[in-house]
Amino acid sequence: xxxxxxxxxxxxTKNTATLLEKAIEGAxxxxxxxERINLYEHDFNGCKSCFSCKLxxxxxxxxxxxxxxxxxxxxxxxxxDALLFGTPIYYDNITGVMRSFLERLWYPIDSNxxxxxxxPIRYIDRTIPVGFIYTMNCPEDWRENLYGYLFRSMQxxxxxxxxxxxxxxxxxxxxxxDYSKYYSNMFNAEKKAExxxxxxxxxxxNAYQLGKNLATFGK
Ligand SMILES: Cc1cc2nc3c(=O)[nH]c(=O)nc-3n(C[C@H](O)[C@H](O)[C@H](O)COP(=O)(O)O)c2cc1C
Numbered sequence: 001x002x003x004x005x006x007x008x009x010x011x012x013t014k015n016t017a018t019l020l021e022k023a024i025e026g027a028x029x030x031x032x033x034x035e036r037i038n039l040y041e042h043d044f045n046g047c048k049s050c051f052s053c054k055l056x057x058x059x060x061x062x063x064x065x066x067x068x069x070x071x072x073x074x075x076x077x078x079x080x081d082a083l084l085f086g087t088p089i090y091y092d093n094i095t096g097v098m099r100s101f102l103e104r105l106w107y108p109i110d111s112n113x114x115x116x117x118x119x120p121i122r123y124i125d126r127t128i129p130v131g132f133i134y135t136m137n138c139p140e141d142w143r144e145n146l147y148g149y150l151f152r153s154m155q156x157x158x159x160x161x162x163x164x165x166x167x168x169x170x171x172x173x174x175x176x177x178d179y180s181k182y183y184s185n186m187f188n189a190e191k192k193a194e195x196x197x198x199x200x201x202x203x204x205x206n207a208y209q210l211g212k213n214l215a216t217f218g219k
Contacts, residue, residue: 004080008087008098015135019207026211044070046100053108062108082214089136127163129217140171170203
């Protein structure tokens with residue numbers, strides 16, 4: 001069981017990376033082999049709308065034709081037994097690099113065709129279970145209101161394309177190591193610390209379980 005882990009955060013040791021590492025620990029405990037990708041280390045853009053991947057007669061398991069840093073990474077993802085993505089929320093969305101990467105991953109397997117009962121037909125002939133970890137500043141009780149659509153749309157798309165999806169949400173994260181060094185009246189440092197102490201172990205446990213679930217999917 002090989003799991004490709006894609007980090008869409010620029011910070012390699014902070015919230016998103018920490019939760020991804022915990023999920024990796026869970027997956028490894030169940031015997032999974034891990035390959036990590038840090039998207040910010042690579043140079044690529046999103047889909048260029050060239051439609052090369054949409055040509056008739058190419059069959060299943062298509063891949064983006066653009067030859068840049070993303071191409072070998074996309075290949076790894078499409079060969080994996082499971083995929084785990086992690087991203088912070090930036091201005092109400094996944095990070096730009098994660099978005100660009102997913103456009104390139106999704107579009108070649110998106111046939112633009114539906115069955116008679118409106119189920120999407122995909123150009124991929126197997127299920128690849130997907131896990132997704134989101135970290136964000138907003139408090140948990142704002143999450144549905146602010147980002148319900150974003151998270152549901154990701155769930156629907158991933159399920160349509162890859163057949164299985166589960167997510168972990170980590171809210172009200174620590175943005176700065178030392179809040180006294182920065183000015184903002186958006187945060188109360190004491191409340192943040194209290195929340196972190198209570199919630200972080202729960203979020204880490206959820207990430208750990210997600211890793212285990214991915215590694216044992218279908219077993
Ligand atoms: C440019 C930028 C934009 C952000 N926008 C949002 C936002 O719209 N909503 C939110 O809840 N958090 C927002 N955040 C906070 C991050 O999502 C949050 O701190 C996250 O846990 C950071 O992940 P990291 O530690 O892996 O970098 C933003 C942070 C940055 C740097």
